[in-house]
Amino acid sequence: MVGSTHAYPVGVGKYTEEALRILSSASTDLLARFHPCGENRITRLSAYNMERYITLTDEYLKISRSSEYGCDLRAVYLLTELILFTNQLFGDPKRRRYDNVMPELVSNTMQYVEEHLAEDISLAKLSHILNYSSKYISVQFKAHTGLSLREYILDQRVECAKRFLAAGSSVSQACLDSGFSDYSNFIRSFKKKTGISPGRFRKEKTGTK
Numbered sequence: 042m043v044g045s046t047h048a049y050p051v052g053v054g055k056y057t058e059e060a061l062r063i064l065s066s067a068s069t070d071l072l073a074r075f076h077p078c079g080e081n082r083i084t085r086l087s088a089y090n091m092e093r094y095i096t097l098t099d100e101y102l103k104i105s106r107s108s109e110y111g112c113d114l115r116a117v118y119l120l121t122e123l124i125l126f127t128n129q130l131f132g133d134p135k136r137r138r139y140d141n142v143m144p145e146l147v148s149n150t151m152q153y154v155e156e157h158l159a160e161d162i163s164l165a166k167l168s169h170i171l172n173y174s175s176k177y178i179s180v181q182f183k184a185h186t187g188l189s190l191r192e193y194i195l196d197q198r199v200e201c202a203k204r205f206l207a208a209g210s211s212v213s214q215a216c217l218d219s220g221f222s223d224y225s226n227f228i229r230s231f232k233k234k235t236g237i238s239p240g241r242f243r244k245e246k247t248g249t250k
Contacts, residue, residue: 064121071124090130091187097123106236146171147185150178154194158201158220162194194220199234202227207246212239 065071101119104112149171154162164175167190171178182190198219205215213224216239221227231239243249 061124064117064124069125071121071128094123094126094130097126102236144181144185146173146178147182150182150190151186151193154190154197158194158198159218160220161222162220164190195230196234199231202231202239203235203242206239206243209247209249210243212243215239215243 061071097119101116101123104119105116150167153167153170164179167178168175179190182188182193186193188196198221202215202219202221205218206212210218212228216224216227219227221230228239231242235242237245
């Protein structure tokens, strides 16, 4: 029987290893596939499994930010379902393991993006630097990450902005330093990705206005 979970707040990043132990049962260890054992933990998901994984994650993130009645219990249920699904994926002995799931082209593209976030990044520039056609880079990146290059850049810039804001940067400075050239687009993109505005995120992280 699963133990009581009310002592643990529901929210992104708030669950600890101890919390997952409490959610486990005598016959089901939710941490089973997370214990280090020297085995490669990279696997490639089918389109169906990827869609299911994203759906579960999106549902959990949405409910964990809700204040509706029963949202805490629903979040616990969704988190448990998500981890059970993850354990099933990595525990299937028939699934192939990949020592190098990302081709060098994709890895180099990701590295360049992360190192030049504050600059203008275009497919034309990447094509020149990586010596591949823009179309080939775009197709390969989408095939191996599930994201378009534009989506990936946007995600990385939002994550970068979060770090600046948490460190105390103003919203306008975080916008510039993370590579957003348009302030309105920054506000809109940040809220879409995180569920809150940059100003509110900064206030929650730093305790200042």
